[in-house]
Amino acid sequence: MSRWRLVWRRFKRNKSAIFGLVVIAALFIAAFLGPLVSKYSYDYIDANAFLKPPSPKHWFGTSQIGQDVFAQTMRGLQKSLIIGFLVGIISTGLAAIVGATAGYFGGVIERFNLFVISLLLVLPDFLIIAIVSPRIRGQSWLWLVILISLFSWMLTSMVVYNLTLSLKQREFVTAARFMGVRPFTVITRHILPNMASFLIIDTTLTVGGAILLESGLSYFGFGVQPPDISLGTLIAAGTGSALTYVWLFAFAGSILTILVLAVSLVGDGLRDAIDPQSEARAAL
Amino acid sequence: MTNHELTQPIDETATLSVRDLQVTFPSEAGPVEAVRGVSFDVHPGEVVGIVGESGSGKSTVALSIMGLLQDSARVSGVANFQGQNILGLDDKSLSRIRGKSVAMVFQDPLSAFTPVYTIGAQISEAIRIHQDLTKDQANARAIELLDLVGIPQAKDRIRSFPHEFSGGMRQRAMIAMAIANDPDLIIADEPTTALDVTVQAQILDVLETARQATKAALLLITHDLGVVAGACDRVAVMYAGKVVETSDVFSTFAHPQMPYTIGLLGAVPRLDAAVGEPLVPIEGAPPSMVNLPTQCQFVSRCPVALPRCHEEEPTLTATTTSTDERAHQVACHRSDEISDGHIDGHLVFPLPELAVAEHITIAREDREVVINVDGLVREYPVRRGAVLSRRVGTVYAVDGVSFDVRTGEALALVGESGCGKTSTVTEILELRELKDGAVTIFGKDASKLTKDEKQEIRRNLQVVFQDPQASLDPRLPVGDILAEPLTTHGMPRDEQRARVLELLSLVGLEATHADRYPSEFSGGQRQRIAIARALALNPQLIVLDEPVSALDVSIQAGVLNLLADLRGQLGLAYIFVAHDLSVVRQSADRVAVMYLGRIVEIGDTEQIFNKPWHPYTQALLSAVPIPDPIRERARERILLIGDQPSPTVRYEGCRFRSRCFRYQALPENQTEDCRTQDPSLKSPTGTNLGYQTSHAAACFHVEERPVV
Secondary structure, eight states: OHHHHHHHHHHHHOHHHHHHHHHHHHHHHHHHHHHHHSSSOTTOBOTTOSSOOOOSSSTTOBOTTOBBHHHHHHHHHHHHHHHHHHHHHHHHHHHHHHHHHHHHHOHHHHHHHHHHHHHHHHSOHHHHHHHHHHHHTTSOTHHHHHHHHHTSSHHHHHHHHHHHHHHHTSHHHHHHHHHTOOHHHHIIIIITGGGHHHHHHHHHHHHHHHHHHHHHHHHTTSSSOTTOOOHHHHHHHHGGGTTTSHHHHHHHHHHHHHHHHHHHHHHHHHHHHHOHHHHHHHHO | OOOOOOSSOOOTTSSEEEEEEEEEEOOTTSOEEEEEEEEEEEOTTOEEEEEOOTTSSHHHHHHHHHTOSOTTOEEEEEEEETTEEOTTOOHHHHHHHBTTTEEEEOSOHHHHSOTTSOHHHHHHHHHHHHSOOOHHHHHHHHHHHHHHTTOTTHHHHTTOOGGGSOHHHHHHHHHHHHTTTOOSEEEEESTTTTSOHHHHHHHHHHHHHHHHHHTOEEEEEESOHHHHHHHOSEEEEEETTEEEEEEEHHHHHHSOOSHHHHHHHHHSOOTTSOTTOOOOOOOSOOOOSBSOOSSOTTGGGOTTOOHHHHHOOOOOEEOTTOSSTTTEEEOOTTGGGEETTEETTEESSOOOOOOOOGGGGSOGGGSOEEEEEEEEEEEEEEEEOSSSOEEEEEEEEEEEEEEEEETTOEEEEEOOTTSSHHHHHHHHHHTOOOSEEEEEETTEETTSOOHHHHHHHHHHEEEEOSOHHHHSOTTSOHHHHHHHHHHHTTOOHHHHHHHHHHHHHHTTOOGGGGGSOGGGSOHHHHHHHHHHHHHTTOOSEEEEESTTTTSOHHHHHHHHHHHHHHHHHHOOEEEEEESOHHHHHHHOSEEEEEETTEEEEEEEHHHHHHSOOSHHHHHHHHHSOOSOHHHHHHSOOOOOOSOOOOTTSOOSSOTTGGGOHHHHHSOGGGOHHHHHOOOOOBOTTSOOOGGGSSEEEOOSSOOOOOOO
16 A cells, blocks of 8 residues: 555654654553563462562562562553553544544434434443443453443544534545545545544544543442453552552553553654645644 | 845835835745845836736735735835835834825735724725814715725615625725725735626726826736736736836737746737637746745746856846836846747747647537536525524526537536536536436436446546645545546556556656655646546546636646647547636637526637627626737727626526616617516527527627627
8 A cells, every 4th residue: 555655654754653653562562571571470479578669579569468560560551551542443433433424424314423422422421331330240341441432432423523524525525426436435535534633633532531531440440350450450559659659659650651642642643644734734 | 124235226206116125934944035126116107017926926025015014024125105115114104104195905805894894984994094084074085985986876885894795896995995095006916816807897997997086006916917918007027036027018018038928928828819729838836935046046947048047047137129227127148039939030938739639520510419408407595594494595506507518529618706607517517316407418317327327427527626735635645546536436456556657647747746645746736636537537528617717827828738638639528617718718619608597608619709699798708808918908898787696586587687788778669578588598590409509699689799
């Protein structure tokens, strides 16, 4: 694909985006290879080391009951990464499909889609997930991803809908229609790519938001269930000792910060690479 | 501002004497040198035209004299107005001059008026700022002024708000405001660019009236050489921030000596040229005004450039043939070798040769009908109310339009904005059920198509839009844009690349351009890409919706030539929508003139231009200025009354009656038909073949009248 080769060439020129990408890759590698390198499993309890600060033996220190914080953080990072990215992709995708079809086709589809959006907007997401989550207890954590996604796409979708309405009037969309291009191709080739910068920024925000929502849920016991760990549960568990036993909180907290920062750097870089105009605008 | 040495002394007798005007804007890429040393004089009562393409710096000159540039602009030089240098004056002292001694008429009169005050209040305000008059006196003066600029019922209209005026009326009011304080100099910045051609003629007329009433000098800034030819005493041609040629209007048009001027004059489509004659394209695009090298800025586009032109920028000097210093000045190293558009016995800009299709020789009746439109109707509802919208009326955008196009033929749909020409082609392109009328395309009824048939027709029917910036997806590289129709109509992916490269070379672009995005191209190149996309599937019929009206003259010529050449090479049929009659003369076989949703005259190009029948066609033709001062001034101009009426009303009788000069001249007993019957297209010789004949008009009182 010549287009993506060009996008990649542009992306490579952006140093901070490459830095972000390297950080995300490093975090992924650390999250999935780290536990293999570490001597301790995340649920192993070292009875000789309670609340020990970082040392060559326990890189991130140990918790109140002697668990290795490094192993736990990596395990939590795994979950948070997967949940965050899955929710980001699923909810933005859902938003794009629902919003763009409503805007492009109009009529019955428009009214139905907008009704669904308004309905979901008035339901309180945190409460609903809290109520539903006991029913999925013991089942796959993927249900949690679906639940979070289901409640985080509506505002994006309204923006997509409005952007579609204005893009639909643009001549290149009319040109494609008169060429005989099928409606779904028009949406995927001309409408959605032209809001790519918005969708990418939105995915980035959703990734951060999803991780926060998941950690909030986990804090109250509705999210990731023990023995599973996420960065959310770790931060929640470490907040109390944030000032006294810094390592319980600081590693999980700063990794979360670095993760979200890196994702948004990559988002910025992708936007500049996909949308040559934004780059031109920056050069003005 | 520093008082540096001036290249020429200030002319004390002139109303305005500008010397060495330089304007620089800061930008990320470096300082933009918008105006690079411009000098000119405007003498009392004189009309000076500054003509140039977009980006030549002509508007910046006007704005800098008025002190209306953004604060970040750096201005140097002298603008001596009545003994005072007004460049760099502070806003307070400038305000005493602006609107009183120097008045300005802007391009867009809608944004030049405050929407929340009445026209009368704004004109009175302008009067009372500079003159010691009471409210009533100022009001009376405002009515007088509106009357002078030809606004009917000025007494009542003075209470109207700007949005209640049409574009032409607003521009008249703008002129009224400009002459309110009896200025000595009026600066008009593209005063007619946003207006229709018949309204443009009215406004130029009003401007002349206003000038005579105030005896003011006029600085007219425009891109239209025809306007200059008709209205100006002197002309200065600008290119890349400099005046490259200046003289009295007759010498520049008759004996241009700068290659750019020669090219520009050859690039303008002219009403009085022969049908099908190629235009002079000026290759390339104007330079970006950042970090300009020391050379003639036209060098990259000049066909007769010498090595010297790359090393040294020529200065504006009097030609050897001119009698005095001021007569005719040119900035070109080779100007002395150039005479009558020739250099060393050759044309400076050689005329391109265009392909002519073989089947043109076949008689029209024997050629296949590509599309036949019969009584097409398109109505738009007018709705009011945000929550409970209800239909309060109908816009009769297209109201019974009929025409046909045959193989290899180009039909031009011409008319002013709002006449329904674009609605007509959109309705055809939609291929949907019609409200009324029938469209038969490639022998099939367009309203009864299966999905497959529709797709087959779409393959043969392509479109090129007005603005290539909008019609090309900015996020796809050119290769993908050109491949889109191929993918859609099922060409295997591995064959696509070859076809894309073939298309690029067909429209004069390079293979390496396939990987670039549309934003990296100039306007003319983008339109070439749009044309290449339309050609991708070897269509039979291409709809061209104002394909050159967004382009500069020098670029437009290349695109028009390309379209003519492709039609000859590939035997295409065109439906060419245009508001400009002169553009159509070069490119169309047949012309249909539209007015208020209806075709009022249709026929072979030659017929329409040389022997127009319908009074509207005659007025339209007479309103298009010819870029030749001698011919232009000798022409008789037909001025229409008022504006195009609203398309939301059904008219009894002939719809052109309200503006028709022939109707007004008829004795009462002969106007019966015009008032009661709706004329249909027919030939006055009696044979009622309607739109398929070589010439037909919808008028009861057809009278031939050559107007070009």
